[in-house]
Amino acid sequence: MGSAADPAMEVLRRESHYALRRRTLERMRSKTTDLDAAPMRIDPAVYTDPDYARQERLAIFHGHPVVAGLSRDIPEPGDMMLFDVLGPSLLLVRNKAGVVNAFRNLCPHRGAKVVTDCSRRTRMTCRFHAWTFDLDGKLIGQPGKEGFEGIDRSDLGLIPVPVAERYGLIFVQLSGERPDIDVDDWLGDFASELAHLELDKAEPVRRSEIGCEANWKYALDTYGESYHFASLHPETIGQLAYSNIMIYDNYGLHSRLAFPRGEFMxxxxxxxxxxxxxxxxxxYNIFPNMVINVNSIAGVGQFYGVSRVFPGDTVDSSRTLLSTYQPAHAGTEIDIARWSEMHDFIQRVVTEEDYSVSRDGQQNLTWAPEGYQTVLGRNEIALQHWHRNLNRIMSNKR
Ligand code: FES
Ligand SMILES: [Fe+2]
Structure with a gap:
């Protein structure tokens, strides 16, 4: 069950969300939306070029902090989690002192995956030849160790990966100039808004993975505008929220959006x-690929719907990790059942509606005629800012 919310944070959270609702109501009354300065053109190659995708994986996903999970995905010492969507298999482990370590899930002996299931334990034993490591990655057991005389045992630990835990989020970074991750520097002004959410107390309710036959950006773009609600989701989201009204807050690389729900009126x-x-x-959008949807079910209460969209093995595929959390309070079994149903509903809408249109669009962009470019409207302001951020990072790297 969830831990109690911090009353001071609750006040800040409510103030922030009420301010957002006032702005949303204003937009609903005037039937207007936040707008960018001008429409923006996008070259379809960013969605279809395999070379671009390779560079993007290194520059965006390996060279910057990426959220591997929430703190309470691995709450206790000995809890572990596998995270393989960046390419290499990574292992996140909470050690005896409660600190999260990250390692390559790669045995120093002959490269087997050391952990393949994530039950809580006090040490990790590779199933191939039973080399055993403690929760800090140190080699503590090596059957037939005389066979390895001459190699310093301290060279045979698990390979660490930079990791940092802050605001209830666990970040990893595979490469880059700095050995450790400065989360506050990465989040900038967005950090205080995230702190209000008390994600460190958010308990996992349900998780699943959705494959999509579209580039990760095409899939992720479907989360960043409400322009399509009435047309693509007439029976689902379109019944719950207004189309083409959005409140947008830019936090540099990160951002926050609000879409008006029907009952606001x-x-x-x-x-x-x-x-x-x-x-x-x-x-709440954490660059590059995480969306935390702070939402509620009438009569049940708030939940956090988290989507993270990663590139797949090919330029035209992606993997979405979908997880639902309950915020800082004790939910009843009925609440948990309702949040689980909501998770399944979101998964169904995303799969059958958003990702179906994404797959078709991806196929069209692959065969786009010479000179064709997509266009983002002024009303697709969040997508414009996000693509500009991406372009800026990519052009520095190219
Ligand atoms: S590969 Fe892990 S113990 Fe041999
Ligand atoms: Fe959608």
Whole structure:
């Protein structure tokens, strides 16, 4: 069950979310949306060129911090998690002191995967020849060790990967100039908004993975605008939220969006003290690929729907890790059942609606006529900023 929310954080969170709701109501009343300065053209090659995809994996996914999970995915000493969507298999382990270590899941003996299932344990034993490592990656058991005389045992530990845990998020970074990750530097002004969410107390409810036959950017782009709600989701999301109205906050590389939900209008004329407390806080986007949807179910309460979209093995495939968390409070079994249903609903909508259109679009972009470019409207402001950030990083690397 969840831990209690910090009252001071609750106040800050509510203030932040109420401010967002005031702006959302204003946009709903005037039937307008936040807009960028001008439309923007996108070269389809960024979605289809395998060379670009290779450079992008190194520059974007290996060269910067990426969220591998939330703190309470591995809450106790000895808890571990595999994270293989960046390419190499990574192993995240909480050690005896409660600190998270990350390693290549690569045996120093002959390269087997040391961990293949993630049950809690006090040491890790490779299934190939039973070399055993402690939770800090040190080799502590080596059957037939006389066969390896002459090699310093301290050279035979697991290979560490930079890792940092902050605001309830666990970041890893595969390469780059600096050996350790400065989360506050990476998040900048966005850090305080994330701190309000108390993600360190968010308990996992359900997780799943969705494959998509489209580039990770095509798939991820479907999370960043509400322009398509009525047309693509007439029976699902389109029933719950308004189309083509968005509030956008830019935090450098990161951002926050809010889409108006239908029931907002029900309390538009009410005093704020009468507003429902389980509030909708919008979508928190951590660059490059993470969306935390702070949402609620009427009569149940708030949940966090987390989507992370990663490149697949080919330029035209991607993998989405979808996970649902309950925020800092104790949910009942009924609440948990409802959040689980919501998880399945989101998975169904994403798979059958967003990712189906993504697959078709990807195929078209692969065969796009010479000179064709997609266009992002002024109303697709979040996508414009995100693509500009991506272009900027990629052009520095190329
Ligand atoms: S490969 Fe791991 S013990 Fe041999
Ligand atoms: Fe959608």
């Amino acid at each position: 029900d309390y538009a004329e009410r005093d704020e003290s009468d507003w429902p407390h389980t509030n909708y806080g919008g979508l």
